[in-house]
């Protein structure tokens with residue numbers, strides 16, 4: 246298992262190979278880091294069922310962009326999304342839809358799936374995926390975006 250998160254202070258990537266323990270997961274760049282609830286759980290099949298960082302139990306699946314090409318595409322999508330957000334932040338929902346459509350296009354690259362926490366955006370890679378975990382749902386995303394747990 247590989248878990249990718251990021252530092253809320255400096256946005257440096259945080260990489261773990263097991264569920265975080267309760268407390269601070271240190272950041273190598275700025276010395277601060279991300280606070281973890283540390284109660285991550287896997288279900289009987291070994292699929293992620295509770296996020297070790299934020300205690301959230303809702304996840305979505307997405308193609309894995311852990312390739313050079315994928316990273317380039319992701320960067321391009323994030324870049325255009327950022328421009329979009331800066332231009333008119335009121336339309337962020339629409340921006341996410343556009344990004345989602347672009348992500349769907351990337352399905353054609355046949356990349357494997359990863360699971361992402363709706364609340365804290367931690368990425369879980371290299372685990373079985375619960376069949377109940379579906380693709381990105383804007384309604385669920387908005388629920389977390391507007392009632393964000395720290």
Ligand SMILES: [Zn+2]
Nearest residue numbers: 252255272275
């Ligand atoms: Zn940091």
Ligand SMILES: [Zn+2]
Nearest residue numbers: 296299362365
């Ligand atoms: Zn989480």
